[in-house]
Amino acid sequence: MRLSIWIPGILGILGPIVIPISHMVVLWFYWQNYARFVDRRFCSCSCWDTVFKGTYESGIASYKHLYFNATENTMKIWILTVIAIIALYECAKHLISLMILKSVRYSMIFLFCLSIFSHYYGWWAFLNYYNDDFYSQWNHQMFFTITELLSTSVVFHLANLENIVTPRKVLSVVGIAILHIVASGFDQFIANVFKGEGLLHQVHINLNGIRFYLQNFYNINQQIYMPFTFPITPYKTLETLSTSPMHTNIILTCTHTDIHTKHTYTIQ
Structure with a gap:
């Protein structure tokens, strides 16, 4: 397979990975002086329903990096x-494909x-x-x-x-x-x-x-x-049309190319 097939997908997934990590790093940098110190040995959480832990843990839970209730x-x-992750990934992949x-x-x-x-x-x-x-x-x-x-x-x-x-x-x-x-x-x-x-x-x-x-x-x-902003790409040609051995027509052709839409207009 060509490498160009894999590049959009590989680069597209970088957004959902990098953006949240950057968010956490920036917040930590600005808020570290105001953040509370967490002692993992003695802290607990009584607001966690522990449904996803089942019989492994019940009652007041110990420290976790992520708590979520059912x-x-x-x-x-x-x-x-x-939805947000898939949308960002698909948009990035499509735009990278267009760039390629x-x-x-x-x-x-x-x-x-x-x-x-x-x-x-x-x-x-x-x-x-x-x-x-x-x-x-x-x-x-x-x-x-x-x-x-x-x-x-x-x-x-x-x-x-x-x-x-x-x-x-x-x-x-x-x-x-x-x-x-x-x-x-x-x-x-x-x-x-x-x-x-x-x-x-x-x-x-x-x-x-x-x-x-x-x-x-x-x-x-x-x-x-x-x-x-539609830059003109000047293009001049001399086209010789021989209608008879004694007569020659010279036609000056100028084309205008819209670089955004790729439409070309010819004026003679």
């Missing part, structure tokens, strides 16, 4: 996580990479809502997640050079980006950061939100600029 919310967390085939808009690849953090944040937020039974921000996060999915779907679609850029597609991405900037800016960022009304973790989260704003600003700039 509840409805645990099932929801598992389903959400599986040289049928990709790299600007859209960059936009897609910028949007990964937003979706990862959404997955992490919903996981914590289910895990903590905390739902006061559910609708708020659902709005951002759904609109971000719509925007990323358009970007993912436009990453393929065979898919034509249209004003409707561009407007959908730009409109959602502007909506996110306005909504998130007035919602939490100004109050928590500029006015100093947020706690330490809220300020930290909203400072990370600067990346979210930069992503949306880039979305707006890229989508507005892209439809008007």
Whole structure:
């Protein structure tokens, strides 16, 4: 088998592996001075139902790296996580395949990479809502997640050079980006950061939100600029048509090639 068949799958799986590990490393780096010391020899957990341990362990459990109870919310967390991992893997594999085939808009690849953090944040937020039974921000996060999915779907679609850029597609991405900037800016960022009304973790989260704003600003700039950037590939030929031994026609042909859609227009 050709190596190109295996490369998309191998590289595609790196995302689900690397992103959560990077998340844990970054959190540990910023929060290590505020974290509680855990003594594994004497700590215990009385909130664990030990269903998945069966007869091996019951009552108050000893230290575990991961606790999970056999509840409805645990099932929801598992389903959400599986869907997120498979979606990221399949999207990454498809985009890498397009890169190998040289049928990709790299600007859209960059936009897609910028949007990964937003979706990862959404997955992490919903996981914590289910895990903590905390739902006061559910609708708020659902709005951002759904609109971000719509925007990323358009970007993912436009990453393929065979898919034509249209004003409707561009407007959908730009409109959602502007909506996110306005909504998130007035919602939490100004109050928590500029006015100093947020706690330490809220300020930290909203400072990370600067990346979210930069992503949306880039979305707006890229989508507005892209439809008007169709470089012309000049190509001139002299074609001689002999209609008679004494008469010759010289035709100047100029072709315009759209590098995004690969459509060629000929003007004579």
